[in-house]
Amino acid sequence: MMDAQFVGIDVSKDRLDVHVLPKGEAFAVARNGEGLAALNDRLVGLGVVSVAVEATGGFETVVAASLAGAGLPVVVVNPAQVRAFAQALGKRAKSDPIDAAVVARFVEATRPEIRPLPDEQTQALADLVARRRQIVQMIAAEHQREKRAMIKRVKRSIQRLVLALEKELAELDKTIDDMVRGSPAWRRNEDLLRTVPGVGPIIARTLLAEMPELGTLDRREIAALAGLAPWTRQSGKWKGKSFIGGGRSSVRTVLFTGAMAAARFNPALKAFHQKLVDAGKPKIVATIAVARKLLTILNAIIRDQKPWKPA
Numbered sequence: 001m002m003d004a005q006f007v008g009i010d011v012s013k014d015r016l017d018v019h020v021l022p023k024g025e026a027f028a029v030a031r032n033g034e035g036l037a038a039l040n041d042r043l044v045g046l047g048v049v050s051v052a053v054e055a056t057g058g059f060e061t062v063v064a065a066s067l068a069g070a071g072l073p074v075v076v077v078n079p080a081q082v083r084a085f086a087q088a089l090g091k092r093a094k095s096d097p098i099d100a101a102v103v104a105r106f107v108e109a110t111r112p113e114i115r116p117l118p119d120e121q122t123q124a125l126a127d128l129v130a131r132r133r134q135i136v137q138m139i140a141a142e143h144q145r146e147k148r149a150m151i152k153r154v155k156r157s158i159q160r161l162v163l164a165l166e167k168e169l170a171e172l173d174k175t176i177d178d179m180v181r182g183s184p185a186w187r188r189n190e191d192l193l194r195t196v197p198g199v200g201p202i203i204a205r206t207l208l209a210e211m212p213e214l215g216t217l218d219r220r221e222i223a224a225l226a227g228l229a230p231w232t233r234q235s236g237k238w239k240g241k242s243f244i245g246g247g248r249s250s251v252r253t254v255l256f257t258g259a260m261a262a263a264r265f266n267p268a269l270k271a272f273h274q275k276l277v278d279a280g281k282p283k284i285v286a287t288i289a290v291a292r293k294l295l296t297i298l299n300a301i302i303r304d305q306k307p308w309k310p311a
Helices: 033-043 060-069 079-088 100-110 119-148 152-181 184-193 201-210 219-225 249-265 267-278 283-304
Strands: 005-011 015-021 025-030 048-054 074-077 231-235 238-243
Touching (some): 033 119, 074 079, 119 152, 184 201, 267 283
Antiparallel strands (some): 015 025
8 A cells, every 4th residue: 555645845936845755755846837737747646645835925825726626635734833843843943944844744743634625616726727827828928929029009909918917817816815715724723813803804814815924923023024013213312203114014904904993892902992092192003002912912823723812
């Protein structure tokens, strides 16, 4: 009988590094349509028990969709849990990167539950990923034609078509993202985040997609990453007002929305907000403080893998 195969995939912007256990085979493919097709062909028929992809802020979505569409048992793993596993084995320091071999060892040891997509959704994902590949190829072909075009009228025609194709690509990416993130592969962390009053699906999914570091950093680091850490303009003895800024604006925007809802409906954060207002803080300052505190709470929830419990 063939040994059970466990696959770890490290996803980056341009490539996928793959490690297969127990035989220790390692290889890489490009993170594009051709690379994903080659990866599926290589893994199908190996007797794979689990293919683990680390959540990396959106890069993993199409990868997971392609694997699921090929009928492979894909699971998206939390980088904080993988890093904790590696540290427990003495293989990685806190700041060391997680590689495909570590992901494969994690999934081999923990055997996370595989909750496959329904057959019709699997086929839909496969079709969507295939269509995405076709559109990317069409965009690349049109860009090549634009380079060779000598007449302005032709160039404008090509540019209009490229804009239309890019719009279609963005809509396809959103559809794929919604389908995959609505699946059981992501549902655990989304459900945990949504136990906090004031946090809905948009906030939860934005954090999971745009801030994969959630749960792996301390409260100061995570606040800085979101652009919610206060900084002060200062020159010599002069000290100005404190500001926030930088970081990931998309995350900060949804956290402000969550903070406004939490200040009304979350008992703990409502009391925190009111205390600041009663102390004379401007409402915008109080809302920023609530957003920062909300992020701290959500960071701890993902770190501990435990739902919200009001004090």
